[in-house]
Amino acid sequence: RALGAQHLVNIEVEVIIDDEVSDRRMRRTGLRQIVWDNWVCSVNGERLFLKGANLLPSAEGLANASPEQIRADVDSAVQLGLDALRVHGHIANRETYDAADEAGILLLQDFPLQWGHARSIRAQAVAQARAAVDSFGHHPSIALWNGHNDPAARALATTQAGWRTRARSIAGNQLPSWNKSVLDRWVKRSFEKADSSRHTVAHSGVGPHLPQLNGTDSHLTFGWQKGEAVDLARFASRFPRMVRFVSEFGTDSAPTSAPFIDEQLRSHEWPDLDWERLVAKHGYEQSIFERLFPPADCDDYESWRDITQYYQAHVLKVQIETLRRLKYRPSGGFCFSSLADPAPSISSSVLDHDRVPKAAFEAVRAACEPVLVIADQPATWVYPHDKLKMNVHLVNDLREGLEFAVVDVVASWTNGEQRWRFGGSVEGDDVVKVGRVEFEVPESLGPLTFDFQMTAGEVSSSNQYSTTVAPPL
Missing domain, CATH: 2.60.40.10 (Immunoglobulins)
Known part of the structure; x- marks a missing residue:
């Protein structure tokens, strides 16, 4: 998108038997060359520092999202000044790829494997990786295939976690496992055989480990599960390899449109809500919110919501600016969590399920300006x-x-x-x-x-x- 207009062409193939068309297929595509070098992306020989977001489904069910909704989400990415979207943990509706092709948004495409899986899925995963390339490989917007998101399925090692939890977290990253060491290699190989024109990574969110000391992209939680927003800069100075591409970071916040809260307030007094239901149905991370923004400290939902949104905006501003300051030395870019909610949630999105912007939306837009002091x-x-x-x-x-x-x-x-x-x-x-x-x-x-x-x-x-x-x- 930063390099100019998107030149798309239609390619039509016909099968002719006895001078009659037996079958016909038409695909729209674009001619470009994408190269990755140590997580720095180049398009047609021009380096790009990728500013991106994680893209969730536009609606709770993929088939429930209208073409207008899907295109509006891609347009929101353009409005934020983003260059890329990471299609997080799913294969999106076809309209997503068409809209990205037209807008010049690069897509970092996750294969729909997340956390741990049984050994019995290997053959099906390999076959579906080939099918993903067959179905979507003609889209020039797809810049990278990722075989598996967070295969270690590690326990969250927060600053409040005990030594056993932290030990499990380290072991999940360092020790060999069926998912990380076997399944992901098979999926990666399947992508590479079907599509040699694109870079493929075996998994996302796995740090350097034996024998793969190079590591992959990083999922970092400073300011949320542990530490403060400014800790990212200190971490980057100590472990520069871990910020080459940060594909998940940010904090959760309460949405502006919150019908599930309105429903509870009809039968409950603030702050005595059914928090367990919010955990089960709406993604509320109770232990973290209680530590950072105890609801009992606020007079009403609106004041609590505003505090959570202000904090999310602060963390994203600080960390996006940190990564941009490290442009190419060593960072190739980022994808923050996340663009928009598919359903009513207390989440990391900057647009709620009704696409009402949170405070972080404007903070991200300002932090992603092409020229920034x-x-x-x-x-x-x-x-x-x-x-x-x-x-x-x-x-x-x-x-x-x-x-x-x-x-x-x-x-x-x-x-x-x-x-x-x-x-x-x-x-x-x-x-x-x-x-x-x-x-x-x-x-x-x-x-x-x-x-x-x-x-x-x-x-x-x-x-x-x-x-x-x-x-x-």
């Missing part, structure tokens, strides 16, 4: 006379460079402000550090904001970071 995220709380240092980077996804970009920074607090100006050039499809904000926190308590404004001719970008000055400890 970014800085290091300040701590949530700072104290008078702390010394802050914020590196300032310019990200340019355009094909052409910015000859001279000027970045103006304003720090604002109660009854005061301080200004900085930086400048520099950035090549096309590159990231550069243009300066560092060094700042002593004032004694005035309360909000402290940093506003960034970049201009380079007719191109501009703005960003803002906030923290709070707290009383000295």
Whole structure:
């Protein structure tokens, strides 16, 4: 999509017997070359840093989704400034592939294997992998086949988990298993035999392990199952191989359209809802929500919903900016979790089941602008006379460079402000550090904001970071 218009052609094949057409098939396709090098994707020789999302079915049943609904989801990806969608854990409706072909959205196609499976499915899985290529291989939007999502089916090793849970998590990734070591190799080989033109990975979400020390893409949960959003940057500096392509990250939030909550509030008082039903029917991760946003701390559903949505927007902004700062060094891109819900859910989507945007929708759109000025995220709380240092980077996804970009920074607090100006050039499809904000926190308590404004001719970008000055400890 970032490289121009999509040139699609119709190819028609006829079988003629005795001068009569016995059979005819027509397929629409496009001619392009896609190459993957250490999780960096190139299309027709041009590198692309892929900005993407996980795509779930457009409706609870694939057959229940109308062509208009499907195309609206692809259009939402375009509106967000995305280049790719990971078709998560399913084969989508044909309209999805047609819409992606037309929009220039690359698809990272999961084979519908998730978590653990019995040995008896191998033959059927191999046959269905071939059938997937036969049915959808003519679509130029498909850039990659993935044989299996999360085959280790590991226990979630959160910061609150015991040592046994963490040990099972490590063992599930490192030790050989039927799914990861046998089944996935067979499925990968089937894809490669049927389609040698595309890159195939055996599985998604499996870290480096013997003998496959290269690993695959990563599923990371900083700010949700463990740690904080800013921990991704520290993790990337220690384990750069693990952020080459992050195909799942983000947090859950409560939806704006919530008929299942309205139904409960007719017979229950907030916060004494039937939370077990929400866990069973609507994906509510009770232990994590209770730790991060206890419902009892909020006066009503609306205030609780807003807190969860604000936090989701914050985490996605921080982590998308982190990955973009690491563009090609070493990151080839990302797919956040997720674009839209197929059914009423408390989930990681940025569009609920009625396609009402959550707060994170606008945060993602802003974080995916082709030209973006970014800085290091300040701590949530700072104290008078702390010394802050914020590196300032310019990200340019355009094909052409910015000859001279000027970045103006304003720090604002109660009854005061301080200004900085930086400048520099950035090549096309590159990231550069243009300066560092060094700042002593004032004694005035309360909000402290940093506003960034970049201009380079007719191109501009703005960003803002906030923290709070707290009383000295």
